[in-house]
Amino acid sequence: MATKKHFLLPTVISTFIDKHVEAWLSKRLPKSDEHQLNSANIIIYPTRFGLSYVAFVILVFVLGTNYQNNIILLLSYLLASLFMSVMLHSFYNLSQLRCYSQAKQQGYADDVLYFVINITTKKTHYDINAQFSDGTLNSTVEKIAQCHQGSHLIKIPYKSSTRGKHYLGRVSVFSEYSLGIFKSKAMLDFGHYAIIYPKPKYVNYQQYSLSAPLNEASYEHCQTVATLGTDDFFELKPFVKGESRARTAWKQMAKGQGHYSKHYQANQPTLTWLSLDSMPGNNVETKLAYLSFLITELTANNQSFGLVLGTETGDETLTITPNVGVLHQQDCLTALALYR
Amino acid sequence: MIFFNAKAKHKVKESTQTKRVIAFSLHRKNAWLLWLCQCLNIAVIALELSTWLLAIISVLLAWQAFLLHNNKKQASIKAVHQNHQLRKHLDNQLQNQQNKPFTTHVSSILLTVFAVLGCIVIAIKANQVGILASMVHLLCFSYVLKAFELKNRRDFYQLFLLGLFVLASALIFRQNLTSSLITLALLIINLAVLLQLFTPVRSFFTHIKVIIMLLAQSVLLAVVLFLVFPRLSPFWQVPLTQSAETGLSDRVKPGDIANLSRSSALAFRADFGQQAVPPYSQLYWRAMVLENFDGKQWTRNKLTAKNKRVLAVNSIDTSVTALSYQITVEPSFQRYLFTLAPAISDQENKTVISHDDYTVSSEKTITQAKSYQLTSYLSAPLTFALSKENRLANLYYPQGSNPKLEQLALQLQHNYPNVQARAQAVLARINTQSFSYTLQPPLLINNSLDQFFFETQAGFCVHYASAFTFIMRASGIPARLVTGYLGGEYNGTNNILGSTGQWSSQGHLSIYQYDAHAWSEIWVAGKGWLRIDPTSAVDPQRINSGWSRQLLQEQSLLNQELFSLYQLKNIAWLNTLRLQFDALDYQWTRWVIGFTRKQQTDVFKRWFGHRASWKTALILTLSLLVSVAIILFSIDFFNRPKRATVPLKKWQLWYQKALTLLANYGLEKPAAMTVTDFTQQVQAHYPRLAIAFSRLSASYNRLCYQSLSTSEQAELLLVMQQQYHDFVHLVKSDNHKAS
Structure with missing residues (x-):
C-alpha cells in the first residue's frame, strides 16, 4: 500500500501542478x-x-x-x-x-x-x-x-x-x-x-447536382444552345438592335406577338439537396468526404444546394436550407466538420 | 523482428527530420566574422604558445578560410547552373548551400583523429612547456578545432565561451593597461558576433555599438563588485606561469647588460609621493650583489644571498633624512626586487625579504605586478662589519686569469697605499686614456678583462665595473660587483613651492630595462662599503642625467622595435602621449592590478566605516538598483521616437490653430486625412465656416507643397494671415450667435 502511494504521489502532484x-x-x-x-x-x-x-x-x-x-x-x-x-x-x-x-x-x-x-x-x-x-x-x-x-x-x-x-x-x-x-x-x-x-474526395457530381427535373423551356434551350450548358431560361425581352438572332424567340414571332429575344440567367437556382444518406459507401467519414467535395464544387459553380445531415437512427437531423455563396459553403462544411 | 526494425528506422528518419528543422545556420558574413574573431583571440595569447602549436593553429585557420571561400564559390556555381529552373527551387538550393555549416566537408573521424593526435603531442610536450602552458595549448587547440563542427547552435555557444576563456587566460600572462584594453576590445567583438546571431539584419558596426552600450550599462555594477565584493584566497594551488625571465640575470658577463639595454620595456616604477625625487646620480637601484668571480663571469654568493637581514631602524643614524617610496615592479618571473640602499622594508609586508647585502627579494617569483613600500636613508653608510669569510670571498680572483691587470694592480698597490686614492687612480686612468662607452663593445676572447682594458678600451658599464672590481681585488681591497638600474624617467610635475621651499611632486619615476647598470663597491675600513661607479669616469653624463645622444642613437639602430625610444623622444607630441599613457598605465597598475585585499579593506573603511557583510550586501543592492535605473532610463532614451526638431512655420501654426478651433466644434482632423479631404468634411458639417476654411486650406496647401519665390511666399503669407483672421472672426461670431 505504501509503495503504491509512493508511486502514485508524483502523478498526483504533477496533475495537481498542471491544473493549478x-x-x-x-x-x-x-x-x-x-x-x-x-x-x-x-x-x-x-x-x-x-x-x-x-x-x-x-x-x-x-x-x-x-x-x-x-x-x-x-x-x-x-x-x-x-x-x-x-x-x-x-x-x-x-x-x-x-x-x-x-x-x-x-x-x-x-x-x-x-x-x-x-x-x-x-x-x-x-x-x-x-x-x-x-x-x-x-x-x-x-x-x-x-x-x-x-x-x-x-x-x-x-x-x-x-x-x-x-x-x-x-x-x-x-x-x-x-x-x-x-x-x-x-x-x-x-x-x-x-x-x-473533411478532406474532399472526388465523386462524379453531375449525378447529384442536377437531380431536380428540368422545365420545358430550358430543355428546349439545351437542345439549341448546347454550349451554355447549365444556363436556364429566364425571361423574354423586346429585341434590341445588335442582339444575336440566335436568341430570337421564333415561337412568339411566328404567333405575331412581336420580336422578342430570349434571355437566360446563368445558374438560376436549381434546388439540390445533398444528404449524407444518399452518399455512396458505408463509412461515415467517406460519406462526409464526398459531401465535402460536392459542397465545394457546387459553390464553385454557384449552384444552390441544401444539406441534410441525419444520423442513421434519424433522431437528430441537421438541415441547412438551400442557398449559394461562400458563407453558405462555410456553414455546410462546418456542419460536416462537427458532425458526430 | 522485421517489423520492429522498420519501426526503428522510421524513428531514426523522424528524428533526423526534426533535427533538420532546428539545424544551425550561420550567415556567410557571420561565419567570416567568427573566423576573424577566432584569429584575433588566438593572436592575443599567441606569445604564450609554442611555435609548433601556432603552426598547427594557423594551418587549421587557413583550412577553415579555404572551406569558407570554397563554399561561396560552390553556391555561386550552383546558382548559375540552375538559373533556368524554378526560382523557388533555386532559392531553396541556395539556402541549403548557405545553411550548411561551412565545414561539412570535414568528416568527424578525421577531426577526431586530429584532436587525439594534437592531445598526444601536447601531453608529450607538457614537461617541456610546463603545466599551465600545456593547458593553454590544449585550450587554444580545442578552440580552433571546435569551429570545424558547428552543427547546431549549442556548438556555436560552446565556441563563444571557449573564445572568452581564451581571452581570460591571456590575462594570466599580461595585465597591463594595453593588454587589458585589447582584451576589452576583443570581448566587444566576441559579443558582437554572438549578437549577430539574433539580429542578422543589422550591420556589424551597429552590433559593436549595441554591445558597447550594454557593457557601459554594466560597468557600474562591475566596478562596485570589484570594490566591495570580498576577495577570497585561492581555492586550490594552480600551476604558475613559466615565462622567460626578463631583466637582470644573477650571472653577469661583460657583454650582458649591453644586450638588456636594447629593450625599452618597463622594469619598475617608483613613487615618492609628495617628497622630492632624489637627483639622478643618487638613483642607484640596487638589485643584486655579485661576489663570486670565476675569471669569466660574476655570480651571487649563495650564502650572503640566503642570509636574511634583520635591520632595525635604530641601527641607522636617526639624523639622516628618511625617504619613503613605493615601488611597483613589472612581472620579471624572477625574485629580486629593487631598493635604494640602505633601506628598510615595510615591517608588515612579509612577502619582501631583506638580505645582508642590502638587497631585497620577493618571497615568490614575481608573475604579476607587485608593489612594496620602502624607506631609504640615502646618505647613511652601509654596514661597517665584514666577516672573515666575506672578506675572503670579496678578495678572491682566479690567479693568472688576467695577468696584465694583476700586474697593474700590484703596481697601483705599491704607488697608492691609501685605498681610496688607489681607486681614484684607476678612475683617473680610465678617464684620461682613450676609453669609450658604447652599446656595441667589440667581442672579447674568453671574456678577457685584459683585452678590454689594454686593447679594445671600449665597453659598457659591466666592462668597466668588472675591470675595476678585478683591479681592486687584485690590489688587496675587498670589492664586489652590484647590478641594478640607474636613474629613471620622471613622469609628472615636480615643482618647488616658492615660499616654503617645499617640494610638491605628483608623478612617478619609470625605470626601463635600458636603465640597467652595473657598478662596484669597495670596502674601506671605518667607512664600510663604498659605492664607486667606474662608468662616471668614462661617461659622466650617463651618471648625471642619463643616456647621451650618441647612446640613444646607437640604441635606435640596434632596436628592432617599431618605434624606438629615440624616435619617440624626438617627436614632442608623441613623447607627451607616451608619457601620458605611461601615467595612465601606472594608475592602472596601482589601483586595479595592485588592488589587494588590504587596499579593499582600507577603501571600504574610508567610505563606509567598519566592514560588515550587511553593508556589502546593501551597497551591492543599491548599485544594482542604480544600474537598473540607468538601463531603464537609457533604453527609454534610445527608443524614444525621434521628434521633428524643426520649429513650425508661421502658416503651419495658423493652420494648427484653425484646426484646434474646429476641434472645439467636435470636428477633428485625423492625422492621415489630407487637407483637401478635411475641407470637404468641414463643408459637409459646417457649411457656414466652409468658405473661409477652404480658402485658408488652399493657401496652406500652396505654401506647403508649391515651390514659390520669396516674394510670392511673402505675398501669400499676408493673404493667409488675413484669411486666418477672417476665419477666427467667423468662428467667434458664430459662437456668439449660438450663445
Whole structure:
C-alpha cells in the first residue's frame, strides 16, 4: 500500500501542478483577441546557454581568485553584470508589443491553415518568434528578425488530418534577443481554434447536382444552345438592335406577338439537396468526404444546394436550407466538420 | 523482428527530420566574422604558445578560410547552373548551400583523429612547456578545432565561451593597461558576433555599438563588485606561469647588460609621493650583489644571498633624512626586487625579504605586478662589519686569469697605499686614456678583462665595473660587483613651492630595462662599503642625467622595435602621449592590478566605516538598483521616437490653430486625412465656416507643397494671415450667435 502511494504521489502532484498552473495562467492571462505585452504577461528566464554562461562566469571568477588576478576578477564581474543588463534588455525587447489575432480559422484536413498574428510595435524589436505552446501540435517556430515601428504579420501554420473543432491553446511569443542568455516569453491566449473540414474526395457530381427535373423551356434551350450548358431560361425581352438572332424567340414571332429575344440567367437556382444518406459507401467519414467535395464544387459553380445531415437512427437531423455563396459553403462544411 | 526494425528506422528518419528543422545556420558574413574573431583571440595569447602549436593553429585557420571561400564559390556555381529552373527551387538550393555549416566537408573521424593526435603531442610536450602552458595549448587547440563542427547552435555557444576563456587566460600572462584594453576590445567583438546571431539584419558596426552600450550599462555594477565584493584566497594551488625571465640575470658577463639595454620595456616604477625625487646620480637601484668571480663571469654568493637581514631602524643614524617610496615592479618571473640602499622594508609586508647585502627579494617569483613600500636613508653608510669569510670571498680572483691587470694592480698597490686614492687612480686612468662607452663593445676572447682594458678600451658599464672590481681585488681591497638600474624617467610635475621651499611632486619615476647598470663597491675600513661607479669616469653624463645622444642613437639602430625610444623622444607630441599613457598605465597598475585585499579593506573603511557583510550586501543592492535605473532610463532614451526638431512655420501654426478651433466644434482632423479631404468634411458639417476654411486650406496647401519665390511666399503669407483672421472672426461670431 505504501509503495503504491509512493508511486502514485508524483502523478498526483504533477496533475495537481498542471491544473493549478493552467488555472493560474488563465486567471493571469485571460483569453482575448488582443494582448499588450508588459510585465504582467512576460515571463523571463535564462536559457540553457544562459545557465552555462553563469557557470562560465563562476569559472572565470575561480580562475581570477586562484591566480589572485584582479583583471580576470574584473572581467568576471563585468560578465556577471552584463548578465543583468541583458536580462533587462531582453525584457524590454519584448514588452510594448501589441498582438492581435482572430480566434477561428477553418480549412480542409491536411491543408495548412495559417493563424495570423498581427503585431503592432512602437519601437524596433528584434528576433520575435511565435509558436503554439502546445508541444503536441509540433508547430514550427515563425520568426521575424527585425520588427520596425509599425505592424507586422506572423503566420503560424497549423495542419491536421482529422476533421472537427480543434482548440489550439496558447501561443507563445518569445525572443532570445541580445545574447541568447535569456528567453522572454509571453503565453498569449487568443482562444485559437481550427475548424477542420473533411478532406474532399472526388465523386462524379453531375449525378447529384442536377437531380431536380428540368422545365420545358430550358430543355428546349439545351437542345439549341448546347454550349451554355447549365444556363436556364429566364425571361423574354423586346429585341434590341445588335442582339444575336440566335436568341430570337421564333415561337412568339411566328404567333405575331412581336420580336422578342430570349434571355437566360446563368445558374438560376436549381434546388439540390445533398444528404449524407444518399452518399455512396458505408463509412461515415467517406460519406462526409464526398459531401465535402460536392459542397465545394457546387459553390464553385454557384449552384444552390441544401444539406441534410441525419444520423442513421434519424433522431437528430441537421438541415441547412438551400442557398449559394461562400458563407453558405462555410456553414455546410462546418456542419460536416462537427458532425458526430 | 522485421517489423520492429522498420519501426526503428522510421524513428531514426523522424528524428533526423526534426533535427533538420532546428539545424544551425550561420550567415556567410557571420561565419567570416567568427573566423576573424577566432584569429584575433588566438593572436592575443599567441606569445604564450609554442611555435609548433601556432603552426598547427594557423594551418587549421587557413583550412577553415579555404572551406569558407570554397563554399561561396560552390553556391555561386550552383546558382548559375540552375538559373533556368524554378526560382523557388533555386532559392531553396541556395539556402541549403548557405545553411550548411561551412565545414561539412570535414568528416568527424578525421577531426577526431586530429584532436587525439594534437592531445598526444601536447601531453608529450607538457614537461617541456610546463603545466599551465600545456593547458593553454590544449585550450587554444580545442578552440580552433571546435569551429570545424558547428552543427547546431549549442556548438556555436560552446565556441563563444571557449573564445572568452581564451581571452581570460591571456590575462594570466599580461595585465597591463594595453593588454587589458585589447582584451576589452576583443570581448566587444566576441559579443558582437554572438549578437549577430539574433539580429542578422543589422550591420556589424551597429552590433559593436549595441554591445558597447550594454557593457557601459554594466560597468557600474562591475566596478562596485570589484570594490566591495570580498576577495577570497585561492581555492586550490594552480600551476604558475613559466615565462622567460626578463631583466637582470644573477650571472653577469661583460657583454650582458649591453644586450638588456636594447629593450625599452618597463622594469619598475617608483613613487615618492609628495617628497622630492632624489637627483639622478643618487638613483642607484640596487638589485643584486655579485661576489663570486670565476675569471669569466660574476655570480651571487649563495650564502650572503640566503642570509636574511634583520635591520632595525635604530641601527641607522636617526639624523639622516628618511625617504619613503613605493615601488611597483613589472612581472620579471624572477625574485629580486629593487631598493635604494640602505633601506628598510615595510615591517608588515612579509612577502619582501631583506638580505645582508642590502638587497631585497620577493618571497615568490614575481608573475604579476607587485608593489612594496620602502624607506631609504640615502646618505647613511652601509654596514661597517665584514666577516672573515666575506672578506675572503670579496678578495678572491682566479690567479693568472688576467695577468696584465694583476700586474697593474700590484703596481697601483705599491704607488697608492691609501685605498681610496688607489681607486681614484684607476678612475683617473680610465678617464684620461682613450676609453669609450658604447652599446656595441667589440667581442672579447674568453671574456678577457685584459683585452678590454689594454686593447679594445671600449665597453659598457659591466666592462668597466668588472675591470675595476678585478683591479681592486687584485690590489688587496675587498670589492664586489652590484647590478641594478640607474636613474629613471620622471613622469609628472615636480615643482618647488616658492615660499616654503617645499617640494610638491605628483608623478612617478619609470625605470626601463635600458636603465640597467652595473657598478662596484669597495670596502674601506671605518667607512664600510663604498659605492664607486667606474662608468662616471668614462661617461659622466650617463651618471648625471642619463643616456647621451650618441647612446640613444646607437640604441635606435640596434632596436628592432617599431618605434624606438629615440624616435619617440624626438617627436614632442608623441613623447607627451607616451608619457601620458605611461601615467595612465601606472594608475592602472596601482589601483586595479595592485588592488589587494588590504587596499579593499582600507577603501571600504574610508567610505563606509567598519566592514560588515550587511553593508556589502546593501551597497551591492543599491548599485544594482542604480544600474537598473540607468538601463531603464537609457533604453527609454534610445527608443524614444525621434521628434521633428524643426520649429513650425508661421502658416503651419495658423493652420494648427484653425484646426484646434474646429476641434472645439467636435470636428477633428485625423492625422492621415489630407487637407483637401478635411475641407470637404468641414463643408459637409459646417457649411457656414466652409468658405473661409477652404480658402485658408488652399493657401496652406500652396505654401506647403508649391515651390514659390520669396516674394510670392511673402505675398501669400499676408493673404493667409488675413484669411486666418477672417476665419477666427467667423468662428467667434458664430459662437456668439449660438450663445
